[in-house]
Amino acid sequence: MVEQSLRPQGAQQSPRSETLRLPPQAPPTNHGHTSAAWATTIIVLIGSTAAALGLVFGVMAVFWAGLAVALLGVVVGKVMQVLGYGQGGAHTIAKAKARGGH
Numbered sequence: 001m002v003e004q005s006l007r008p009q010g011a012q013q014s015p016r017s018e019t020l021r022l023p024p025q026a027p028p029t030n031h032g033h034t035s036a037a038w039a040t041t042i043i044v045l046i047g048s049t050a051a052a053l054g055l056v057f058g059v060m061a062v063f064w065a066g067l068a069v070a071l072l073g074v075v076v077g078k079v080m081q082v083l084g085y086g087q088g089g090a091h092t093i094a095k096a097k098a099r100g101g102h
Helices: 035-056 060-085 090-098
Strands: 003-006 019-022
Touching: 035 060, 060 090
Parallel strands: none
Antiparallel strands: 003 019
8 A cells, every 4th residue: 555644845743644555456437337237238128117117007926027237237247257257347348448547
């Protein structure tokens, strides 16, 4: 970790000065906008919407199918993350470099 003092150069250590401990590198700047996150969100939304409609209209088969689709969305997202399409993954980093870092 990098240490940085908030006091001016040459100033003596006083009780009010602080030492910051900075991380070794900046965290990713894509704020979670990855292919894995988008796929997970879209699939879970479709599944939960279907489950809600099945519950409202009393069609339990649609309800359970919607829940299955929502759970499948979570699995798809995790698999995509492991394959490198999530935060910090190889595909996400390459995509960020191709777009100029964002």
